[in-house]
Amino acid sequence: MxxxxxxxxxxxxxxxxxxxxxxxxxxxxxxxxxxxxxxxxxxxxxxxxxxxxxxxxxxxxxxxxxxxxxxxxxxxxxxxxxxxxxxxxxxxxxxxxxxxxxxxxxxxxxxxxxxxxxxxxxxxxxxxxxxxxxxxxxxxxxxxxxxxxxxxxxxxxxxxxxxxxxxxxxxxxxxxxxxxxxxxxxxxxxxxxxxxxxxxxxxxxxxxxxxxxxxxxxxxxxxxxxxxxxxxxxxxxxxxxxxxxxxxxxxxxxxxxxxxxxxxxxxxxxxxxxxxxxxxxxxxxxxxxxxxxKEIFHILIKNLLHQDIRVSIGLSYEEEPAEQGYATVKTYTIKDIGDLDHLGAYHIYKEETLQIEGPIDIYQPANFTLKKDNMILLSFKNGILQSKL
Missing domain, CATH: 3.40.630.10 (Zn peptidases)
Structure with a gap:
């Protein structure tokens, strides 16, 4: 064939x-x-x-x-x-x-x-x-x-x-x-x-x-x-x-x-x-x-300095139907924090100069902004992705 x-x-x-x-x-x-x-x-x-x-x-x-x-x-x-x-x-x-x-x-x-x-x-x-x-x-x-x-x-x-x-x-x-x-x-x-x-x-x-x-x-x-x-x-x-x-x-x-x-x-x-x-x-x-x-996230932020320690943060979304079944809403949750070196993702951010503004709470909807040199790479509000580079 x-x-x-x-x-x-x-x-x-x-x-x-x-x-x-x-x-x-x-x-x-x-x-x-x-x-x-x-x-x-x-x-x-x-x-x-x-x-x-x-x-x-x-x-x-x-x-x-x-x-x-x-x-x-x-x-x-x-x-x-x-x-x-x-x-x-x-x-x-x-x-x-x-x-x-x-x-x-x-x-x-x-x-x-x-x-x-x-x-x-x-x-x-x-x-x-x-x-x-x-x-x-x-x-x-x-x-x-x-x-x-x-x-x-x-x-x-x-x-x-x-x-x-x-x-x-x-x-x-x-x-x-x-x-x-x-x-x-x-x-x-x-x-x-x-x-x-x-x-x-x-x-x-x-x-x-x-x-x-x-x-x-x-x-x-x-x-x-x-x-x-x-x-x-x-x-x-x-x-x-x-x-x-x-x-x-x-x-x-x-x-x-x-x-x-x-x-x-x-x-x-x-x-x-x-x-x-x-x-x-x-x-x-x-x-x-x-x-x-299941060894993959939708988004993985690696080697991030957070609360004076180096960690990785894994996020994944759940989809819910919207617009009368013609679209979905994706709500991102922080699924894991720590050593995630062996895991993959659809999108990985790993620059050493990354900075996060906002809370990082395990199992909670993402509600933060990820920056590099004052440029916004990711931004979430109540689990909803606002922007992404």
């Missing part, structure tokens, strides 16, 4: 109508209606607030693959990548790989499982339920739809598409985990049967293709069993389930660069499934993927 070529040609199939994380159900519906006949579509039900949820089918191969995105309304990267995939599959210059996929696989795609949450840009649905913790009780209509759809299709493989906190990093690198992968566990013992092993081997192939493009920026999630989650239960039901999470990337807060690599993760996984190359992959290659952890 020519991953670098597809990355270079990404502009030719990027869905231009989806240019931010704050995409809404109305836009998605308009794009679905424009898909050609090769993409069969049907409404399989409605969200709690009555928004249609559509299933799209493409290809005629014997291997059934189910892909679903945006169970959490504020996790839109997978949805953007799926619509990029729809465009990719239509372009003649990529006919060789699209024909291979169509002959080998039948794809079932469910973009935006949680349109009510997407409308508000919040994690949970309109009932304030975390859909991905509702597999057992199914009090949300979205959980019932997702569970019933998998049961109806009975797919061989599943792609569970999510976004993770930008504070996940790749262990011992100081770099953000731009992507994270996982073959979820299906029991508390973390057993590996043929179903889960197939997911692991596909992920190992994905990592082989993506790692050269994102060195030290792909992590493997801890596989702790979660009895309420869909990925764990789909794995138990016989669908080899692959979790892909979009994290952070330097200079890409809106994830318009990350979506390229997310798309490539999906495509490389589908390619591995179509060619069955994954069966030749040693299982150890999955377990050798670097683990992810």
């Amino acid at each position: 020519q991953a670098l070529t597809y990355l270079e040609e990404y502009h030719s199939f990027k869905e231009a109508a989806l240019n931010s994380r704050f995409l809404k159900h109305k836009t998605i519906q308009q794009l679905i209606k424009k898909l050609p006949e090769a993409f069969e579509q049907r409404c399989i039900g409605q969200s709690h607030e009555g928004r249609d949820i559509n299933l799209i089918q493409w290809g005629n191969g014997s291997i059934k693959v189910f892909l679903w995105s945006q169970m959490h309304g504020d996790e839109a990267t997978g949805t953007m990548a799926l619509f990029d995939l729809f465009n990719f599959l239509q372009l003649p210059q990529f006919q060789e790989i699209s024909s291979l996929l169509a002959k080998s696989c039948t794809l079932y795609l469910l973009p935006m499982v949680n349109p009510d949450g997407a409308e508000r840009f919040v994690r949970r649905n309109a009932q304030q339920i975390d859909i991905n913790r509702d597999f057992n009780h199914q009090v949300s209509p979205e959980a019932r739809l997702l569970k019933n759809t998998r049961a109806e299709i009975n797919p061989h493989f599943g792609f569970n598409l999510h976004d993770q906190s930008t504070l996940w990093s790749v262990k011992k690198t100081g770099k953000p985990a731009t992507l994270s992968y996982l073959a979820p566990a299906f029991d508390e013992a973390l057993s590996v049967n043929e179903v889960r092993q197939n997911a692991m081997l596909v992920i190992a192939q994905m990592y082989k293709y993506l790692n050269p493009l994102l060195p030290q920026q792909i992590g493997l999630f801890d596989d702790e069993y979660e009895a309420r989650a869909f990925g764990d239960n789909f794995q138990a039901a016989g669908t080899s389930t692959i979790l892909i999470e979009a994290g952070g990337m330097f200079g890409d807060e809106e994830k318009q660069e990350i979506r390229k690599y997310f798309f490539l993760s999906i495509l490389s996984g589908l390619y591995a499934i179509s060619t069955r190359n994954y069966v030749e992959e040693p299982l150890q290659h999955y377990f050798s993927i670097p683990k992810n952890n």
